[in-house]
Amino acid sequence: MKLLSKHTLLAGLLATAGFATMAQTPPPAPAPQPAQAAAPAHIGQHDPAQWEARMAQRHARHMAELKAKLKITPDEEAAWTTFAASMQPAPHPMMGKDRAARRAEFAKLTTPERIDKTRALRSERDQRMDKRADATKTFYAALKPEQQKVFDATTLRMMSHMEHKGHKGGWHGDRG
Template sequence: MASVRTSIQGLVVAGLLAGLGQAAMAQSPAAPPPPPAERMAKHDPAKMQAHMLKRQAELKAKLKITAAQEAAWTTFTASMQPPAHGPRPDRAEFDKLSTPERIDKMRALRAERDAEMDKRGDATKAFYAVLSPEQQKVFDANAMPHRGADGHRGADGRGGPEDRSHKG
């Protein structure tokens, strides 16, 4: 009988401690997300454009684009410009839609993004076709940021350690 009482007391104590732990966690809220302005600063269009132009200039220098390839280069880089997006969809308008209408709207937006990606892919293939085999190797090694198995780039723009072992 004493062991049953001890077991019950142990369960009661464990339950009380768990309850106290939950109460303590509830009193210390998680850090709030950064304000929208701070999040948007990371995506400053001017900074992003400057970074893209710098990367393009570096790639062009590495590829050693010839005069005969200049038109293809210009077409390729023009296709890589970010699309001119209109204003973000109005959240209040989106909230007024029924669920099936929201799904249709999201599908339409996805179709627009897919079409833009297809256009860029076709332009990249067309440009790649005018490169010499040596230039194609340079393009393969430098045109797209390498990502690791987790999908994230490393500090040097490449993926995980396996990508850093063979600098291109």
């Protein structure tokens, strides 16, 4: 019985200490820096122009890294240039200056018309994907076997990263 009362007393003390710490008021938040005070954090986060610019920078960085990994020689430069040009991402159909107008136009459509419009957009995207696939196969054929192994490993890692980030179609899928 004595052991049970010690455990009960200890549990009660811990619970009381826990309630006491929760009852204390938290320290005040630090004062915002002048730049933070001027504009909320989310301003510019969804700006289509800034988003497109960030994506273009990311694409250019990835292409430069791939070119360095493949060790493209001057003889292969023409094939690389053609490949790199074909890999330029197409702008997202719902981004850009007239985004609100396109959304308003889409809202006016009936459900069957929206389905047809979505199918047309998907068909355009599939055509762009087919062109990229053909360009990739052509470029791949121009690479030396060692470069093909590097290309295989790099694109395999890229695809596994996309799967983990949720890029499996829909709004967050490939846009070009």
